[in-house]
Amino acid sequence: MSRAANSDDASNVARVIRQPPAQPFISFRFALALVTFTLWSTDVMSPALPAIQDDFLLSAKAVGLTVSFFFLGRLLGNFPAARFLDTAGSPRVASIGGLVMVLGSVTNAVAPNIEVLYAGRALQGVGIALLVNAGLRSILSARPGRGVAMTLYGIASTIGSVIGLQSSGLLTGSYGWRSIFVLSAMLGVVLTILPIVSTSVARRSLRPVEHTSTVAGVIVPLRTYLAPLAINFLVFCNYSIWVIVPLYAQRQFDASPTATANLLLIITITHLAAAVPVSRAIGRFGPSRVLVSSLLIAAAGSAGILLANSVWLLGLPLALYGAGMVGAVNSGGDIVLHRGGAGSRAVGSLRQTSDLGRVIGPIVAGAIADALSYSAPFVVFPFLMLVVVAGIVVPGGLGPRTVTENA
Numbered sequence: 001m002s003r004a005a006n007s008d009d010a011s012n013v014a015r016v017i018r019q020p021p022a023q024p025f026i027s028f029r030f031a032l033a034l035v036t037f038t039l040w041s042t043d044v045m046s047p048a049l050p051a052i053q054d055d056f057l058l059s060a061k062a063v064g065l066t067v068s069f070f071f072l073g074r075l076l077g078n079f080p081a082a083r084f085l086d087t088a089g090s091p092r093v094a095s096i097g098g099l100v101m102v103l104g105s106v107t108n109a110v111a112p113n114i115e116v117l118y119a120g121r122a123l124q125g126v127g128i129a130l131l132v133n134a135g136l137r138s139i140l141s142a143r144p145g146r147g148v149a150m151t152l153y154g155i156a157s158t159i160g161s162v163i164g165l166q167s168s169g170l171l172t173g174s175y176g177w178r179s180i181f182v183l184s185a186m187l188g189v190v191l192t193i194l195p196i197v198s199t200s201v202a203r204r205s206l207r208p209v210e211h212t213s214t215v216a217g218v219i220v221p222l223r224t225y226l227a228p229l230a231i232n233f234l235v236f237c238n239y240s241i242w243v244i245v246p247l248y249a250q251r252q253f254d255a256s257p258t259a260t261a262n263l264l265l266i267i268t269i270t271h272l273a274a275a276v277p278v279s280r281a282i283g284r285f286g287p288s289r290v291l292v293s294s295l296l297i298a299a300a301g302s303a304g305i306l307l308a309n310s311v312w313l314l315g316l317p318l319a320l321y322g323a324g325m326v327g328a329v330n331s332g333g334d335i336v337l338h339r340g341g342a343g344s345r346a347v348g349s350l351r352q353t354s355d356l357g358r359v360i361g362p363i364v365a366g367a368i369a370d371a372l373s374y375s376a377p378f379v380v381f382p383f384l385m386l387v388v389v390a391g392i393v394v395p396g397g398l399g400p401r402t403v404t405e406n407a
Helices: 002-016 028-042 046-056 060-084 090-109 114-142 148-175 178-204 222-253 257-285 287-307 312-339 344-371 377-393
Strands: none
Touching: 028 090, 028 114, 028 148, 028 178, 046 060, 046 114, 046 148, 046 222, 046 257, 060 090, 060 114, 060 222, 060 344, 090 114, 090 178, 114 148, 114 178, 114 344, 148 178, 148 257, 148 312, 222 257, 222 287, 222 312, 222 344, 222 377, 257 287, 257 312, 287 312, 287 377, 312 344, 344 377
């Protein structure tokens, strides 16, 4: 009887303890650079949406699908990414992602119709998923402290977003929307090579490997953090603002691609400025309180867009929206990662729900805009954020004990 019990205990331990990955992580500085270049290639799209709409004569819903197919690709790419990070290692996964992104970008650059563009966007999404998972997992391994990994990831990605928006506005205005995908293909080549260089540098280094850390290697059952994942999904649905703002600004105020890029830049700069204060707030007040307050700020900002009577007066509500969203994303992601044991499965689940929200959100926002008006999403999505807040704080709903992780 005791031998059987010991055998069961041993098998349970074997199932719980995660084996170390076969290959090293991407070294810390290279991982930050990889995230920056990846988000640069991701955020070149938004300022070009009105030009794509005019070229292919699309409805708002069809424009939203160009974003949804991208995040559908990311969603599907998260599944092999989460699996292969522990077997092939982050550098190989990232290099494969770079190659897939090149293929998708070239497809988009020569797309003769919207259907081919949708396919290219999905391919891009798969490549980005592999890159983002490899980068975030490497950063988390190097800096496992509470709220630190999500903050560093947020800073690196925001820098990439700033560069992406500015380069997109300039390229679209000067050379047309196809030029942004030529740029994305070039960035994909860089992202393919970067992990290889990182591995080579790490092998030649005489110092200890940077990614060695004390991150827990425990596999946590998914059901223990389903509620935070559901909240993360709804938060990322609210990123459909990135699709509707360019269309709303063009139709309401006749905004140019450069002006649209600058509007979205306000959000990304606010992301960058708020990242460190949010990290400190998570450490001081706990991620749950930061999540609730951030959702309220994001709701106020997105609803406030309707009060602006000129294109540049959109800046204040967009800044509020950006500050609220970075707080919601970082605190919500921190809860998921730490409740999930900070392993590849937690990273994969976080990215899957994030990208699922970015698939569903633009489709819903586009459908609402077509059925009602381009103003309607700025009423519906703030209401959704208030529903999420109610689900967190109202007893009997998704109460604090269900969705929080104490600092």
